[in-house]
Amino acid sequence: MKKILALILAAVMLTGAFAVSASAVNEDVEGTVGIYSSMYQFVIDMMDEAIKKEFPNLTPAYDGSFFFYGGTSSLITKIYGEMETGVLGCDMMLVAEPAFSLELKEAGYLEPIEVEGADTLLRFPYDEEGYWYPVRVCNMVLAYNPEMVDEWAAKGVTIPKTFQDFANDPSLKGYISMGNPLTSGTTFAAVASLTQDNHYGESYLDGLAANEVMIESGSTAITKLQTGECAAIMILEESILKVLKEAEDAGTPITNLEVIYPEDGVVLIPSTVMTVAEDHSANVNTEACEALEQWLLSEEAQKLILQGYMHSVFAGMEEIPYGSVDTDGLIAKDLGVDWENAYRNREEINTLWTEKVTTK
Numbered sequence: 001m002k003k004i005l006a007l008i009l010a011a012v013m014l015t016g017a018f019a020v021s022a023s024a025v026n027e028d029v030e031g032t033v034g035i036y037s038s039m040y041q042f043v044i045d046m047m048d049e050a051i052k053k054e055f056p057n058l059t060p061a062y063d064g065s066f067f068f069y070g071g072t073s074s075l076i077t078k079i080y081g082e083m084e085t086g087v088l089g090c091d092m093m094l095v096a097e098p099a100f101s102l103e104l105k106e107a108g109y110l111e112p113i114e115v116e117g118a119d120t121l122l123r124f125p126y127d128e129e130g131y132w133y134p135v136r137v138c139n140m141v142l143a144y145n146p147e148m149v150d151e152w153a154a155k156g157v158t159i160p161k162t163f164q165d166f167a168n169d170p171s172l173k174g175y176i177s178m179g180n181p182l183t184s185g186t187t188f189a190a191v192a193s194l195t196q197d198n199h200y201g202e203s204y205l206d207g208l209a210a211n212e213v214m215i216e217s218g219s220t221a222i223t224k225l226q227t228g229e230c231a232a233i234m235i236l237e238e239s240i241l242k243v244l245k246e247a248e249d250a251g252t253p254i255t256n257l258e259v260i261y262p263e264d265g266v267v268l269i270p271s272t273v274m275t276v277a278e279d280h281s282a283n284v285n286t287e288a289c290e291a292l293e294q295w296l297l298s299e300e301a302q303k304l305i306l307q308g309y310m311h312s313v314f315a316g317m318e319e320i321p322y323g324s325v326d327t328d329g330l331i332a333k334d335l336g337v338d339w340e341n342a343y344r345n346r347e348e349i350n351t352l353w354t355e356k357v358t359t360k
Contacts, residue, residue: 034061072185
């Protein structure tokens with residue numbers, strides 16, 4: 001009899017435990033929320049699905065999606081236009097480079113959100129007043145085709161091991177490619193970093209121009225790398241890892257594409273989450289935005305970041321994106337970006353790029 005009572009009691013306790021677990025879902029979070037984001041669409045799709053499960057009574061603002069996608073630079077242009085009316089078309093933002101967070105904070109467009117224990121939770125800087133927090137980390141690297149090293153050598157071309165060589169080794173003239181900082185926030189961050197006085201200065205752009213760098217999308221650059229039209233490209237690590245993983249999943253692994261982690265350092269870009277101040281937001285739903293910010297800095301959300309081939313912002317997180325290398329090791333060799341400089345001198349950096357590189 002005692003055994004039967006014990007079993008019944010255990011069953012009741014388990015049922016209670018599951019009930020607590022089920023009620024942990026944010027069912028009390030309601031209203032509408034819209035998020036401007038530069039994350040890849042497949043990551044947005046994963047995030048959408050997870051948010052809908054975690055927040056079943058929250059309404060997506062954009063045709064069934066919580067996210068409105070755009071490249072960081074195009075989103076910034078869109079936001080500038082909306083700022084003229086005083087109200088943005090979103091309630092939150094997940095854009096690629098923190099310089100814009102500094103700008104929006106100064107303009108009074110952000111709502112501070114407290115994330116308890118952020119100082120121990122995060123391994124990247126955040127705004128101590130709570131106006132922005134890093135959520136995902138993009139990594140600007142180089143890439144090459146390991147199957148064509150000998151062919152390039154026969155032509156007198158040396159595959160670069162550093163960002164400096166990429167721009168300044170004359171053997172690479174006409175054989176390098178990268179994105180456009182005027183349309184890509186991560187490329188802008190890389191250009192801002194590499195042209196800092198404590199790195200290579202404005203002369204880095206002169207080197208890119210002299211080496212006749214091609215300005216094109218990541219997918220086009222990868223194709224040219226594989227076909228032998230390019231010897232090396234500057235690109236986000238996640239773009240290469242995604243192609244490698246999808247080929248492996250399809251049962252057709254490829255060996256003509258590989259990341260170069262430059263010996264002079266990588267450029268890590270911690271992408272931030274921001275909540276729009278209520279008097280400037282589309283749906284005036286700060287409470288829901290706060291819950292979403294907390295969720296984005298949860299283990300579940302950070303696992304999705306890793307699945308998106310980006311690095312986690314969590315301190316002590318040992319997991320890395322597929323095919324990547326240790327995140328803390330990358331942090332140790334991060335060239336860094338002066339985000340204040342990138343914000344204050346955005347127009348000047350873009351003008352220099354246009355004058356020195358695209359008009360040559």
